[in-house]
Amino acid sequence: MRTLVVVAVFGGGIAHATLGPALRIADVAPDIPLIVVVLLALRRGPEFGCAAGFIAGLLQDAASGGLLGVQAFTKALIGFGIGALGGRLRVSQPLVQVPGLVLLTIAEGLARFALLKLFHFPAPFLAVMTYVVLPQALYNGFLGAALVLALTWSESMRERTT
């Protein structure tokens, strides 16, 4: 399990660091670690999601030069929440995946904003939501759905070969 967490989180980190700039559209980059955390939490449960979210978020905090612990906390929360709800959600349909990821990104954004506000974050809420959170949420929704489809397809191919 530990190996999987490390591989998945670091994979997400590497993907974020390497693909992020290349995937940037009109100055909006997807939050790949968040997508990875969500996917892991859905499959492995709340503990795994929480740990993965914490490590991934901490790495992002450290990489971005912001306050350490903000993304670690919000992503751990998201990972835990999705991991806990995973069994009750029907996430195999893109119609669920896209809005699901959009909502999760918005939730993570809200949580991050709330946490930062505690530490006197100066940016106005509306501007953050309009220019940062919502565009990234939409992007995450579509990219996440594509990733889920790719994973499903690769799993079905693997099952067929075995």
Place this chain on the structure above:
Amino acid sequence: MKIRAIVLLGTVAVACLLLLTLQMRGYTAVATDALAVVTTPIQSTLARINRSAVGVWSTYRDWKNVRAENRRLRDEAQQLRVEALQVTETIEENRRLRRLLALKAAMPLETLSGEIIAREWGGWVRSLTVNRGRSDHVSRMTAVIAPDGLIGRVVDVRPGASVVQVLIDPASTVGAHAVRSRTAGIVEGEPRGTMRFKYMARDGAGLEVGDLVVTSGSGGLFPRGIPIGRVRAIDDRGSALFHYAQLAPAVDFARIDEVLLIVGEGAHDLAALFEGNGG
């Protein structure tokens, strides 16, 4: 399991809040240093991977851009080359027409400018077709000249064109004389596309290589003094009645595009008009 998860979440939350509090209270260094021990090697590794991946990606993009740019530049270069050729061609045509116009203006005889529209370059016949014909009042035996010298005579007149027999046509003969020695003779075309100056042996003692041969004006067909060519070699046939001199044509028949047809009549010496051209 659930309790473990909640404990984990609580630990994570406490750790994060502790980290944030430490940072807000000015212990940024402690928190970041503590994390840096773990994150710095990871960041370095990520940065290295990022650099390589981005490097490969940007190399690929550069390569694609260079390829696209290369294609664009090649097209542009091709376009410019065509344009440059057109400009060169226009300049050259302009120069030729200016020379022709200057000759036309200086001519004491009435002339008609014409454009070469066809060339017959077989060994049997060497002729040019000019876009001036019966409708332009061109008649047979009209002399045809260029700024460099004589081209030939009109041998066939059609409604909109005339056929000009050039000097190197095997059937062409023109009365001529050498300017320096005044040696008189006849310029004949040869089947191999050259021309020779046939003269009486007794008159040709003073003929030398490089001498200019011009129309003599005898017979009234061609005005006097139009350059025909320069002596390239002298064929001394000993005691024969006639000797021959190979001539280098004054006009490059293969390249000529515009000509003047002398439609006016009258005996004139045109030598002075061609002096600037080496005549």
